[in-house]
Amino acid sequence: MFKIAVIPGDGIGTEVTSQAVRILKKASRILNEQIDFVDLKAGGIAIDTFGKPLPEQTLSTALACDAVLLGAVGGPKWDNLPYELKPEQALLGLRKSLELYANIRPAIMFDALTASSSLKPDIVKGIDMVVVRELTGGIYFGRPAGILEEDGIRRGVNTMTYSEPEIERITHTAFKLAKSRNKHVTSVDKANILHTSMLWREIVNKVAKENYSDVRLDHMYVDNASMQLIRNPKQFDVILTENMFGDILSDEASMLTGSIGMLPSASIGGKHALYEPVHGSAPDIAGRGLANPVASILSAAMLLEYSIKQKELARKIFQAAEKVLNEGYRTADIATDGTTRLTTEQMGEKIEAAI
């Protein structure tokens, strides 16, 4: 028996997660394996119910489950709360407590969606890259951090810090992934300016030389990388980068593929794993059946591949999503002339039927 902690969160998080659960229930029937789902609250809804974004019960249950499926958290209702009470603290708390140091974000261009990208079709057709983002270090976690006051003058402070072991383990994750793909890693840093990046580059070179002579390694400064992603995205196979650079570059990569509603992610570490779409809670479209559930459904497919070791079934789910898109079905974010508009739920039903 396999136990999944389901944390739908806020806004469209609840809408897309129910479609991902639909697909996992179908997977359970196909595999003839029992999968139990435990519903948990985190983010804004947990603040409203329990007064905090990450209640102890949510965290302890998530720690005891075999995997976590997350929707998205946040929304304008909670934007003005103090820092420790903001819904996004639930994400940082889960990542740190579950030791999810590697965030794996594939960006794949489905042929049917080349017209939905904001770039020219010949630039985006065939994009197939993965961003491997370090998730528990860097400027989001470094101390000191806060708004400090000295002599009546306030100063916002964040600290970017990386240790050798932190860099080593994420480098191994990226290179192992590259070995199963096109054997090319681009490590993105800012080693011309930042000390953390100088150490990053030194350690990435060392790990690569000692362990992965069959994988090509390039280095790129983050400002250049953000430009190259738009200029020639197909030059990338695996992008390895630190927390904040990865946050920004993976959103940029997502738009190449047509919509942020298409991008899944897996966050892995030692013992635990969490799967979630790359997008947020999209308050502007929440509650109207407009959300694209594909990112969440493909996150469920990644759960099947990485945590339940069902690579073949994961591939079938990916192919089912592709088939539905090829047949011309679209949610609002990727709709173009001549395609058939579906709601979030109808899209989930179509993909379930196509598996």
Ligand code: NAD
């Ligand atoms: P967002 O990703 O929620 O939305 C950005 C834009 O993309 C919006 O126009 C939205 O309508 C659209 N969009 C996003 N997902 C979509 C989908 N599945 N289908 C169709 N369109 C989609 O980012 P934001 O607006 O910057 O943030 C909104 C809230 O979400 C904030 O509170 C933010 O902190 C939070 N957030 C949470 C996470 C997370 O839980 N992992 C990630 C990012 C942002």
